[in-house]
Amino acid sequence: MTGQTRIIPVILSGGSGTRLWPMSRPESPKQMLALTAEETMLQLTALRVQDKARFADPIVVANGAHTEMIETQLAKVGVTPQALILEPLARNTAPAIALAALAAPDPASPLLVMPSDHVIADEAAFEKAIAAALPLAAEGWMVTFGITPDAPETGYGYIKIGEPIGAGVHKVARFVEKPDRATADAMIASGDHAWNGGIFLFRADAFLAALAIHAPAMLAAAQEAMAAARRQGTQIHPDAAAFARSPDDSIDYAVMEKAERVAVVPVAMGWSDLGSWDALHAISVCDADGNVCDDNVIAIDSSNCLVRTDGPRVALVGVEDLIVVVSGNDILILPRGDSQKVKQVTEHLKAQKA
Structure with missing residues (x-):
């Protein structure tokens, strides 16, 4: 070479x-x-x-x-x-x-x-x-x-x-x-x-x-x-x-x-490897309350959450350590730290189609 x-x-x-x-x-x-x-x-x-x-x-x-x-x-x-x-x-x-x-x-x-x-x-x-x-x-x-x-x-x-x-x-x-x-x-x-x-x-x-x-x-x-x-x-x-x-x-x-x-x-x-929603939270710039939110999100008295939405407005009030993801007609809500459990959802959906 x-x-x-x-x-x-x-x-x-x-x-x-x-x-x-x-x-x-x-x-x-x-x-x-x-x-x-x-x-x-x-x-x-x-x-x-x-x-x-x-x-x-x-x-x-x-x-x-x-x-x-x-x-x-x-x-x-x-x-x-x-x-x-x-x-x-x-x-x-x-x-x-x-x-x-x-x-x-x-x-x-x-x-x-x-x-x-x-x-x-x-x-x-x-x-x-x-x-x-x-x-x-x-x-x-x-x-x-x-x-x-x-x-x-x-x-x-x-x-x-x-x-x-x-x-x-x-x-x-x-x-x-x-x-x-x-x-x-x-x-x-x-x-x-x-x-x-x-x-x-x-x-x-x-x-x-x-x-x-x-x-x-x-x-x-x-x-x-x-x-x-x-x-x-x-x-x-x-x-x-x-x-x-x-x-x-x-x-x-x-x-x-x-x-x-x-x-x-x-x-x-x-x-x-961005292998989970938790991983995205970990590498993202957080606000003063530890939240990572899209523009269309209202967070009141809430901390350490990740919220992504492709359209609908999401409001958080008095919660902490949540992952909330909205895409089309589907909404995911689970505790931060448990995002590997998303696999259970996809397996459930796959089984429903089978």
Whole structure:
């Protein structure tokens, strides 16, 4: 890889969106929403890698049902993907990344793989981490970015940071499944663990070579799907029957936990996966009473609440620690701190439709 080779951003936008119900739904998932700024999460992700001296146009891998929405949102912020790969069905992150790696114009291209629905508040820190990771990626290492933890979260996987192998880069000692609270406390206290944020940098050919060793059936299915793909402008429609033969697996399980040359760059960059309404409250600017409210909200003698509404006026009087979300005809009300229980609502609604 020459020093002039630009990084290809790979933006993964296949999520169906349930954890931020009722605003996030399968037809309009989290990445399509404007939750932290005027731009949507997808737009913010694409804008993060617009330095043309460093980054090529992105490859976007998305749910085929969201084609028009994605093209419209990206066009609004002046981003034109070099390829929009439209998955005929969901097969998790590893097959999605395989499609992108096969679509890369140069097998030696470094791919920066990013979910489309994460918050990165300190973009300068992210850029420094990418610069630290790039020399190792050029040599064929697969690099992940370990988020400096600020709490013993049990909802994230962790990475144990091993020996240093470059400036700001370490070997991965091991990946750790989502822990219980006692294990998370111990890992935080040890000071040598980071959250697994699901952001990666590696050469396209290095990832495909790792798949050939550790997940050959997945590689074969992706190759067949791309070989028989229908192409229309920048759109790539992989063959559905071939892609359906791929195992459904994440990049961590399929490759990262098994490969030999895996490195981590620890970084504190104001990261959040925005996985719940509580997470949105945590990263938002609160008023003097700890509330995060839309303009169309009245809060009287109320504190530490999050209220989002897409139209109807909401009034709070004498309450605290509530999450209230109004979207169309649906209203969610639950105690702050319990927003992971939204999953119970979406499961109930799914069962009703079954």
